Structure formats: structure tokens, C-alpha cells
Amino acid sequence: MTPEPQDKKTPPAGTPGAASALAAQTSPQDFNRARDRRLALWLWRTEVRPLAPLLFIGLFFLAVDGAMLGAFSLLIQPMFDDVLIARQAESLAWVAAAVAGVFLLRAFSLMIHKPLMTWLSERIVAGLQNRLLAHLMRLDHAFFHAHPPGVLIDRVRGDTRILGSTVLRLVPAIARDLVSALALLGVTLYIDWRWTLTALAVAPVLVLPLMALQRLIRKMERRSRLNSADASNRLDEVFHGIYTVQRNALESREAARFADIVKRYIIAQVRARVGKAGMAAMVDVVAAIAFVVVLFVGGRQIIAGERTVGEFMAFFTAFALMLQPIRALSALGGAWQTVLACLERVHALLHTVPRIAQPTAPLAPLPTQGETRIAFDKVEFAYDTEPVLRGFSFAAEPGQTTALVGPSGAGKSTVFTLLARLADPQAGCITIGRRDIAQMDLAGLRDMMSVVAQDSALFDETLRDNILLGAVGISEARLHAAIEAAHVAEFLDKLPGGLECRVGPRGSALSGGQRQRVAIARAILRDRPILLLDEATSALDAESEALVQEALDRLSQGRTTLVIAHRLATVRRAAKIVVMERGRRLEEGTHAALMARGGAYARLHALQFGDGSDDGSGRGE
Numbered sequence: 001m002t003p004e005p006q007d008k009k010t011p012p013a014g015t016p017g018a019a020s021a022l023a024a025q026t027s028p029q030d031f032n033r034a035r036d037r038r039l040a041l042w043l044w045r046t047e048v049r050p051l052a053p054l055l056f057i058g059l060f061f062l063a064v065d066g067a068m069l070g071a072f073s074l075l076i077q078p079m080f081d082d083v084l085i086a087r088q089a090e091s092l093a094w095v096a097a098a099v100a101g102v103f104l105l106r107a108f109s110l111m112i113h114k115p116l117m118t119w120l121s122e123r124i125v126a127g128l129q130n131r132l133l134a135h136l137m138r139l140d141h142a143f144f145h146a147h148p149p150g151v152l153i154d155r156v157r158g159d160t161r162i163l164g165s166t167v168l169r170l171v172p173a174i175a176r177d178l179v180s181a182l183a184l185l186g187v188t189l190y191i192d193w194r195w196t197l198t199a200l201a202v203a204p205v206l207v208l209p210l211m212a213l214q215r216l217i218r219k220m221e222r223r224s225r226l227n228s229a230d231a232s233n234r235l236d237e238v239f240h241g242i243y244t245v246q247r248n249a250l251e252s253r254e255a256a257r258f259a260d261i262v263k264r265y266i267i268a269q270v271r272a273r274v275g276k277a278g279m280a281a282m283v284d285v286v287a288a289i290a291f292v293v294v295l296f297v298g299g300r301q302i303i304a305g306e307r308t309v310g311e312f313m314a315f316f317t318a319f320a321l322m323l324q325p326i327r328a329l330s331a332l333g334g335a336w337q338t339v340l341a342c343l344e345r346v347h348a349l350l351h352t353v354p355r356i357a358q359p360t361a362p363l364a365p366l367p368t369q370g371e372t373r374i375a376f377d378k379v380e381f382a383y384d385t386e387p388v389l390r391g392f393s394f395a396a397e398p399g400q401t402t403a404l405v406g407p408s409g410a411g412k413s414t415v416f417t418l419l420a421r422l423a424d425p426q427a428g429c430i431t432i433g434r435r436d437i438a439q440m441d442l443a444g445l446r447d448m449m450s451v452v453a454q455d456s457a458l459f460d461e462t463l464r465d466n467i468l469l470g471a472v473g474i475s476e477a478r479l480h481a482a483i484e485a486a487h488v489a490e491f492l493d494k495l496p497g498g499l500e501c502r503v504g505p506r507g508s509a510l511s512g513g514q515r516q517r518v519a520i521a522r523a524i525l526r527d528r529p530i531l532l533l534d535e536a537t538s539a540l541d542a543e544s545e546a547l548v549q550e551a552l553d554r555l556s557q558g559r560t561t562l563v564i565a566h567r568l569a570t571v572r573r574a575a576k577i578v579v580m581e582r583g584r585r586l587e588e589g590t591h592a593a594l595m596a597r598g599g600a601y602a603r604l605h606a607l608q609f610g611d612g613s614d615d616g617s618g619r620g621e
């Protein structure tokens with residue numbers, strides 16, 4: 001009963017083909033009962049067991065609810081034989097009281113188990129969702145490359161929700177319907193075990209078709225979950241790219257693509273429903289045959305005067321009442337397949353191994369301010385198969401500014417990605433203060449850096465929250481100094497509410513240049529020994545760029561600073577300039593040395609400024 005071997009088999013996703021690896025893992029042909037059991041056990045251990053006492057209370061009242069059907073059908077016999085046929089007035093009172101009692105007890109149980117089970121299922125769903133988010137946030141670049149936001153949203157919200165609602169149907173079916181079916185079976189056996197066995201003899205006919213239908217349902221549920229994730233992903237892409245869609249008149253193309261996915265989802269859902277209805281229908285047909293057989297046998301015995309009408313009526317009431325719980329129980333198989341189809345996906349996501357992990361002890365101590373020499377040594381890195389950094393080496397001396405220049409796609413931003421360990425190199429070594437960053441505390445490493453990235457995310461919060469970014473204990477004076485320095489103050493007055501203005505989803509209420517200034521204000525406020533600037537001023541107009549650049553120059557004083565810039569004017573004063581091309585270092589040196597060398601840098605410079613001109617107004621690319 002150890003689920004661990006199963007966990008090891010889960011392919012470490014986060015690899016380039018993670019999506020297909022996950023898909024392969026849940027391919028329709030594997031219908032593995034041992035694995036299904038492990039999945040169920042896993043759900044029990046992680047989410048259900050802590051709630052077990054409440055679950056058992058719920059199950060108890062479900063069972064009471066279920067048993068009342070048997071009690072009711074048992075009362076049919078005295079109702080007929082004693083009250084209606086023998087006309088015993090004294091029996092009327094107790095039979096009526098008993099029937100009333102049965103229904104009151106049932107109503108009472110219902111009031112307890114319904115809300116309780118709903119609450120439990122919501123708790124389980126919430127538990128899984130929280131667990132998923134906490135885990136997914138630890139995964140790396142490659143994983144998020146393979147799993148777009150829409151797909152992940154659908155998995156976190158959709159799979160868990162379907163899981164919860166299906167469990168909410170399943171558990172009562174097991175507790176209440178199983179108990180009523182057994183209670184009713186007890187009544188029929190008590191009244192006439194031969195009639196009962198005659199009826200049961202027909203049941204084995206059901207086994208094979210039910211198994212086939214279960215397979216169909218599982219396959220279709222998996223397919224519809226995949227299609228549902230696709231649909232969410234399309235919506236995410238369309239709404240995030242809505243202006244591109246509108247500018248390029250892509251509305252009808254996007255509508256058609258979405259409609260196609262939804263159509264496939266509906267087909268899979270309907271097929272799953274057909275399977276589920278088929279199971280119920282099979283039960284009905286078999287029950288009808290059993291009914292007719294018993295009617296023939298029992299009817300003759302009544303005609304011959306061997307059995308009473310009350311017995312016959314009680315038997316058939318119990319028999320008819322049994323149909324509903326048996327139907328529910330036969331649907332159980334289908335519902336269980338739905339649960340498993342969702343569970344296997346949730347489980348696979350939760351067991352995606354984070355490739356960027358906290359190193360095992362002993363950790364390398366974090367470098368102090370003066371020790372922040374950054375070095376890449378023969379670093380090889382690829383996001384997929386195509387190498388992005390090829391034996392890339394360079395060093396940035398502490399307290400100085402080092403610039404990375406080179407054409408777009410050279411791998412400059414990737415250097416920053418690796419430095420913060422958002423991804424790890426396949427070979428080579430990255431050190432800060434001559435210690436391997438892979439051996440440092442992950443949060444501590446990231447905490448040494450302030451970054452102004454090309455794609456700094458703004459959140460749908462107030463401008464103040466976006467600048468503070470969770471920092472506490474920052475005085476208003478410091479906040480305002482950062483706002484001044486980053487030239488956020490310039491547009492602050494025009495925003496309704498100033499600092500308390502909400503910036504919209506992804507900061508959409510701000511312009512590109514304004515967003516960039518917010519990112520710079522964050523970096524100024526963060527005040528860390530290492531400063532990483534990736535095209536930090538590229539979205540600004542020439543005038544504000546000059547002003548913000550001045551603030552950044554001041555900020556970089558005494559810090560180990562890496563600057564990526566297209567515009568060579570901004571890197572001219574760097575202590576060292578590293579020229580990159582296609583993941584390699586072509587040359588390095590000061591501006592003067594590189595110009596004198598007459599190599600790639602000198603050519604780039606000539607391109608940007610025109611021969612001899614030195615006015616700094618030229619722009620790269």
C-alpha cells in the first residue's frame with residue numbers, strides 16, 4: 001500500500017515536452033486498476049483523512065436516510081394484511097405512526113447530510129486548488145512554456161471542481177443507496193427468498209456491458225477535460241491579445257477556432273453521457289425481466305392462495321423502490337471514471353518535480369555586498385533543443401557596471417534568467433562571490449537582486465502596492481523619493497486617486513513607458529547589492545530616458561550592475577562591455593578599447609551613430 005513507486009514513475013515534467021509527456025501518461029489505453037486505487041488512496045491521504053470524523057457523521061446520516069426506504073416497504077405488509085384486508089382498527093394507529101416516524105427521520109437525516117456533504121466537497125476542492133497553486137508557482141520556465149496560463153487555470157479550477165461535484169454525487173450513492181438497496185434486499189429476502197433469488201439470477205447479464213461502458217466513459221471524460229483546457233487557453237489568448245485580434249480582423253477566425261474546440265468538447269461530453277445513460281438503461285431492462293419472471297411465479301402462488309396480497313405488495317414495493325438506488329449504484333462506475341480522469345491530471349501536476357529546487361544542505365553562504373562578483377563559466381543553456389548560450393563565459397566585478405550588448409536573440413536576457421535561477425544551465429557554472437549559485441538558498445539568492453526586466457509584470461492592484469510589491473516597513477518619505485527618482489511622480493497627478501489608483505489587469509491602464517518607470521521605482525525601493533537592468537529605459541521617450549537614466553546611474557553606484565541595452569550611448573561609461581552573439585562572447589573591454597579594436601562593437605557603434613557622429617540619438621535595430 002505504498003504509493004511512492006507510482007510517484008517515481010511520473011515523468012519529471014517541466015521538460016520541453018511536458019504537455020505531451022502528461023498526455024501520454026494519461027493516454028486512454030491505460031486502464032490500470034492498481035494505479036486507480038493508488039490515486040484514490042492519495043486523495044484520501046492528502047485531502048479527505050483530516051476531515052474523516054465529519055465525513056463519518058455525514059455517512060451515518062446518509063445510511064439512516066437510505067435505511068428508511070427499507071423500513072417503509074416493510075410497513076406495506078401490515079398496512080395491507082392487518083389494516084386494509086383484516087380490517088383491524090387497532091393496527092391503523094401504530095402503522096400510521098410508524099410511517100410518519102420513518103418519513104420524519106428521513107427528513108431529519110437529509111437536513112444534516114446534505115449541507116455537511118456539500119461543505120466537505122467544497123473543502124476538498126479548495127484544498128486541492130490551494131495545493132496546486134502553491135506547487136505550480138515553484139515550477140520553472142520550461143513548464144510554463146509547455147503549459148500556458150489558460151490550460152493551468154482550467155486544471156486548477158475545472159478539474160478540481162468536477163472532481164468535487166462528482167464526489168458529492170458519489171459518496172451519497174455509496175452510503176445512502178447502498179444501504180437502501182441492501183435494506184430493501186433484506187425485506188425481499190425476508191418476505192420470500194425464492195422470489196428474491198429468482199430475480200437476482202438475471203443480474204449477471206449486466207457485468208460485461210457495464211465494463212465496456214465504463215471504459216467508454218473514462219475515455220470520453222479524459223477527452224472532454226483536454227478540450228476544456230484547450231477552450232480556456234483559447235479564451236486566455238484571445239482576451240490577452242484582444243487588440244491584436246481587432247486590429248487584424250481576426251474575430252471570425254478566432255470565433256471559428258473556439259467553436260471547433262467547444263464542439264469537440266460537447267461531442268465527448270455527450271458520448272460520456274450516452275455511456276452513463278446506457279448503464280442506467282441496462283439496469284432497467286434487466287430489472288424489468290426479473291420483475292416479469294417474479295410476477296409469473298408469485299402471481300400463481302397468490303392465485304393458488306399460498307401467499308397473502310400484503311406479502312406480494314410489500315415484495316413488489318421493495319423491488320420497485322430498489323430500482324432507483326441500483327440505478328444510482330450502477331452510475332457510480334461512470335462517476336468514478338470521471339473522478340479518476342480528473343484525479344490523474346491533478347495528481348500529475350502536483351507531482352511535477354520542480355527543476356529549480358532549494359539545494360540540499362549544507363548551503364553556500366550568501367555573498368556579502370563587497371563579494372558580489374558575478375561570473376559565468378562555460379555556460380551551456382537551451383530552453384528546448386536549440387542552444388541559447390554556447391560556452392558563454394564572462395565576469396562582472398563587484399561595485400562596477402558591466403554591459404551586455406549584442407543583437408536581439410543573442411541570449412542577453414537569458415543571462416538574467418539564469419542568474420536568478422528561473423532556469424538552470426545544462427552545463428557550466430554560475431558563481432556570485434566565487435560560490436556556485438546552485439548551492440545557495442534560492443530565496444536568498446533572488447533576494448540579492450533588483451531587476452528591471454523587459455516584461456516586469458504589473459498586477460491589478462493599486463499603484464502603491466505595485467511599487468511596494470509586498471515590501472513592509474517602507475516609510476512614505478522613502479517611497480516618495482523612489483517615485484521621484486523613477487519619474488513616476490510626473491504622471492501620478494494625472495491618475496485618479498494618485499498612488500491609490502488601480503492599474504488594471506497587467507497594468508493596462510498605464511502606458512509602456514509608465515509601466516517601465518513603475519518597475520524602476522520598484523528596483524530603487526528594493527535597494528539590493530546586485531542590480532540587473534534589461535532594456536530598462538527602452539520604452540521611454542528620449543527626454544524622460546535621459547532623466548531616468550540619470551536616476552539609474554545614481555542607483556548603480558557601488559552596486560554590481562549588469563546592463564542590457566540596445567542603445568550603446570547608455571552603456572558607454574560601463575567599466576566593461578561584453579559583446580554577445582548567438583550565445584557566445586565575441587569580445588569584451590571598455591568602450592575605448594573596443595572602439596580601438598575595430599571589431600563587432602565598433603561596427604555596431606558605427607551602425608548606430610553613423611561614422612564619426614557621436615550625438616547619441618541613434619537607435620539600435
Ligand SMILES: Nc1ncnc2c1ncn2[C@@H]1O[C@H](COP(=O)(O)OP(=O)(O)O)[C@@H](O)[C@H]1O
Pocket residue numbers: 141145383384388407408409410411412413414415
Ligand atoms: N521562455 C523561452 N522559451 C523558449 N525559448 C526562449 C525563451 N526565452 C527566450 N528564448 C529564445 O532564446 C533566445 C535568446 O533569447 P533572449 O535571451 O531573450 O535574447 P536577447 O535578450 O539577447 O534578445 C531566442 O532565440 C529566444 O527565441
Ligand SMILES: [Mg+2]
Pocket residue numbers: 412413414454534
Ligand atoms: Mg532580451
